[in-house]
Amino acid sequence: MTSDLRVRFEDMGRKLAEKPHLKRLGALFSETVLIEIDGNEYYLAFHRGELERVTEGPSRQTPWRFAIRTDGEALGKFWAPVPEPSFHDIFGFVKTGRGRIEGDILVLVKNLRFFKEFMALGRQEEAAA
Amino acid sequence: MSAQPAYEPIIGRYVTIEVQGRSYRVYVEEAGQGQPVICFHTAGADSRQWRHIMNDAELTANHRFIAPDMPWHGKSLPPEGFEEEEYLLTTEVYVETVLKLVEALALENPIYAGCSMGGRIALQLALNNPEPFKGFIAIEASDFQPAWYDIDWFHRPDAHGGEMGAALVSANIAPQGPKAERWNTQWMFMQSGPGVFRGDLNFYTKDDSLVGKLGGIDTSEKPLHIMVGTYDMTCTPEDAKRTADQIPGATLAVMDGIGHFPMSENPATFRPHFVEALAKMG
Structure with a gap:
């Protein structure tokens, strides 16, 4: 299951690379984001709006800018x-108490459209926008 | 026969009003004839949110819709001296703006319809200033909503408040709406003047003066209808129901597949609910 999610994030990274408008919106986004699902950590390293790599945790040495923590069922419903x-x-996730967003929230908010549309790439294409 | 211009029926004009001793040039759109309905937009947006209702030939056959851009919003200018001022909307300024517009536009017995912060003001007017109005349609409205975000995010020198605001409010737009209308809804936030969305949210997220007082609203002669979308995470169906439950005689409609901007994000789904709301106004 855990590596399945890593593959899914990597697939989202490939979809991201095919979206010129997201590359433009994410041009100033070079950060590592921690996505934690059911306690399993995934470090998503973005560089200038592209997903360079996905690394599975646990890790205490990987710095991250902000984190989204939720459970697999909630993420499944989101997708x-x-x-x-x-x-x-x-x-x-936050409003319903099913997850938390932590870290440098302002960096997330400054890049909010980019990051929301990236996360939505896990959905079928039609619903991604 | 000469060709006719292909205009939509909506017309726009300007009126100047005085609120708390300050002069405001206000842009007002209008369409239709018959029962006046004065329509107010949400925080961080403008009267374009009402474009579909105002272009609806069946509704405009017997309703005259009037949709102002609140001062600082859309094509309405901020007041003289705005350049050194921190915009912070208050309930008092909003209420007086509505009452002065009703007076300046010579509206007789109008229905008030407002969404989000405009819906909150529907409740304020119903409680404290019901006289000029026939009834109240309070959309995505509740007695109080504390912020689940930091309103200061939306006015910073190092980032575009409009783009961040739009990306935030997309959380309140249901996925069922037509893609073009969902993005049109966000465009208004992207265009909002610097600090305006934050200044609107200031009153919306901090003024809890309605809490515990809604029972004082008398709906026996002035109907009050509350509407809420199931995808609204700012004013949830639970928030709207809590509000309606405190007002004797108030009615509530929960709209499936709609978020915080019903008339703008999904006009086809909103329409029958709005027709029902107008019918409840008598």
């Missing part, structure tokens, strides 16, 4: 083609 209310946006 549904038409997600149900409160699972249609990453902030829904």
Whole structure:
């Protein structure tokens, strides 16, 4: 399961590379993001709007700028083609108590459209926008 | 026969009002004839949110929709001296703006319709200033919503507040709406003047003066209808129900597949709910 998610994030990285508008929106985004699902850590290293690598944890040595922590069921609902209310946006994890967003939130907010659209790439293409 | 211009029926004009001793040039759109309905937009946006209702030939056959851009928003200018001022909207300024517009536009017995912060003001007017109005349609409205975000994110010298605001409010837009209308809804936030969304949220997230007072609203002569979308994470269906439950005689409609900007993000789904709301106004 854990490596399945790494493969899925890597696949999202390939989709990201095919989206010129996201490369433009993410041009100033060179950060590592921790996504923790059911306690399993994935470090997503972005460089200028491209996903360079996904590294599985656990790690105490990998610095990250911000983190999204939630559970697999919530992430699965978020990635549904038409997600149900409160699972249609990453902030829904926080609002419903199903997850937390931590770290330098301002960096996330400055790059919010880019990062939300990246996360939505796990959905079917039609619902990604 | 000469060709006719292909204009939409919406027309725009300007009116100057005085609020708390300051002069404001306000842009107002209008369409239709009959029962006046004055329509107010959400925080960080403008009257374009009402474009579909105002272009609806069946509704404009017997309703005259009037949609102002609040001062600082859309095509309405900020007041003289804005360049050195921190914009912080208050309930008092909002309420007086509405009342002065009703007076300046010579509206007789208008229905008030407002969304989000405009919905909050519907409740304030219903409680404290119901006289000029026939009834109230309060969309995505509740007694109080504390912020689940830092409002200072949206006015910074090192980032574009409009783009960040749009990306934040996309959390309140349902995925079922047409893609073009979901993005049109966000565009208004992207265009919002610097600090305006933050200044709107200041009153919306801090003024809790309605808490515990909603029972004082008298709906026996002035109907109050509350509407809420299931995908609204700012004013949730639970928030709207909590609000409606405190107001004797208030009615509530929960709209599936809609978020915080119903009339703008998904006009086809919103329409029958709005028709029902207008019917409830008598």
